[in-house]
Amino acid sequence: MTRQINVALLGFGTVGSGTAKILLEQAELLEKRAGCPVRLKWICDKDLVTDRGFPVPREILTDDLAKVMDDPEVHIFIELIGGLEPARTFVLDAISRGKHVVTANKALLAVHGHEIFRAASDNGVEVGFEASVAGGIPVIKAVREGLVANNIHTVLGILNGTANYILTRMTDEGMPFDQVLREAQELGYAEADPTYDVEGVDTAHKLAIMSTLAFGMPVGLDDIYTEGITRLSPLDIAFASEFGYSIKLLAIGRRHDSGIDLRIHPTMVPQKHLLAQVGGAYNACYLVGDSVGKVMFYGMGAGQMPTGSAVVADVVDIARDVFTESVGRVPSFGIPVDMLSQPEFMPMEKLSGCYYFRFAAKDRPGVLASIAGVLGKYNISINSCVQKGRGDQEGPVPIVMVTHEALEADVRKALKEIDNMDIVLDSTMIIRIEELDSL
């Protein structure tokens, strides 16, 4: 019988440090809880940094990956390198050697998840990925185990802390996107290249993982419509507020009779809804199940210690399985990979909902009539309309409309026509509205 679980950590950056700190400093607590000692045997990184603000025994630090991979005593590899390669190669290598893997790498799982989970299944090892979605919030475990009695039909997530921080600042201070982003970069809340965060790609990675789990179907990045927050102006946020909404970068996954629909885009949610209250760098995942009804999980979606908390939770879970010889007790996605059903997707064109449009039109008589005429032609009916004088500003006048329920296909056709009109000076800003009934 296994008497001690040995762990090797690959990657000693931010999350790696948090993970190592917990494993080293809370070793006694974790032993009580796991039922056996969980020992951090190796920290492997190409930079042999020892000073991360807590004492690291020199002898566990190494840059010799081959030695760590070859160590027959290691039960669990924690991959915190990030990115696709060499992370993918390391993970597949570890799996092929019969080692369990814990990772926080959402990009890796969203892109190569199929290959990795298949390999894990074939090799009889576990892959823990709690830290890959919503950081410290134990949402993967909640869906896979806590909500096991449910068919989940809705997943709504605020899954990127950087984007949510930027939107919160834009809302609270009325500041433009570029300025907030610059500030966030200076404070270390946003990366030098923020593309993944602000263009919704990181959120799409997480939705791919969450929806595979929640809907029991393999989902890839290509199945997700993805639109970021870079085009939002303080104007849109001010108008949203006037209409009673907050703008959030929402991950949306819904099960319809005709298939699932998956998308990431700036979304107006009623200001009174709990999701609208999720501010700053916090994340939230809101789910609706057929038995449990509405549930929401809230917490820090990133950061050294919160993400470390999720990584260590997976390590302890796997340690318990190894220790009680019940490896594979819960499959990665709640059911064996072979049982995932073939996904059917609902084309976005078939969705209907309410829309916010901001037209950039010439300040000239008849403009409103022309725009409204095109909308009417495509059965898009206007709920409210605001046109404000442009004051001292040069350039186009913003005309803002909120529609009644309309079909996405009609909206696309109408906007294409409108954006081609010579009275319209810039492409129309479109924000989808989620009329979440109530809490």
Added chain:
Amino acid sequence: MTRQINVALLGFGTVGSGTAKILLEQAELLEKRAGCPVRLKWICDKDLVTDRGFPVPREILTDDLAKVMDDPEVHIFIELIGGLEPARTFVLDAISRGKHVVTANKALLAVHGHEIFRAASDNGVEVGFEASVAGGIPVIKAVREGLVANNIHTVLGILNGTANYILTRMTDEGMPFDQVLREAQELGYAEADPTYDVEGVDTAHKLAIMSTLAFGMPVGLDDIYTEGITRLSPLDIAFASEFGYSIKLLAIGRRHDSGIDLRIHPTMVPQKHLLAQVGGAYNACYLVGDSVGKVMFYGMGAGQMPTGSAVVADVVDIARDVFTESVGRVPSFGIPVDMLSQPEFMPMEKLSGCYYFRFAAKDRPGVLASIAGVLGKYNISINSCVQKGRGDQEGPVPIVMVTHEALEADVRKALKEIDNMDIVLDSTMIIRIEELDSL
């Protein structure tokens, strides 16, 4: 090897029906997820009701408890009878026969938990109790497994849907307690005898369970200061709102250097805090851990299907352990009962915080000075004070104060003295304020 898990349900009331409905209607889904068939073999109730809105095979319904208890094929007993006896006897009997138990019975666990978990440990069986706290929200699993890497130092809970519904209605409509309660009873949201809900007893049961789990110490009802919401008036709610607070019946558990403090009382929380946004019959559990930081779990804390969802989650968890022969993989409280540490409690008198007082004083010169004088004597400094004319109303004039941080012991002494003054006509209303820093 076990090829099928057999389940017997004791109690076919509201939650029993929800549980049976899920086990019967979702049998195929649950088999995929549990890795083996989970079969509802018996529904045992003294009333042989068959019509619960879904088809129940007549042959699984029985009122013969002895037959069910003696059935060697049953692996898991689900106790949904409620109350202390005969539930306690049945549970201990099942455990002594080597059967696993799942229960939603918070009163039973809060009062007889020590005996039950000890017996389970001695007999090598599992006791699942996810449904006993916060209904469908998988908060027990979250704390025990998802947050395993954390020392939890704060637990804040809105754990009684009836009380929260009443407070929400009082807040939204300005209605008095009695009227809302009567309405809630007519709608079936409150029981004929609402004592446990409105006096905080049910919330205390749940805090006892949550704090045993979160702090790793056995906690009993006597360790919890418990105060209900029956004395709150619409006046208090209106004043709270004026000061920027909402009033919630909060379960509070905190780990201090000198011990843990546990209490249930009406609490003012900042209106902008996420807990203040939890309305109606919803529950929320807000936790702070040393690694994860702040997390919150939100959802329905009661009801047929949400509670059934939690019961079935426990059944599937135990089924997986039986199926993979890893019974006892996770101890009930995350660590073996022997390892629970002896609790030290911080006497409430030693706590300090801000307070709201509503004095019922005679409308006479010098009253404010006399009250303020006593407060000053006990080092209680006033942050703001509101005295409103009584208009056409007869009786005492409300004088309302919010204090700076003060010591509970001083507050108790001061109020004792003030309530004995002949210018004060009724005992002072006191509401504690939780200045939760931010989300």
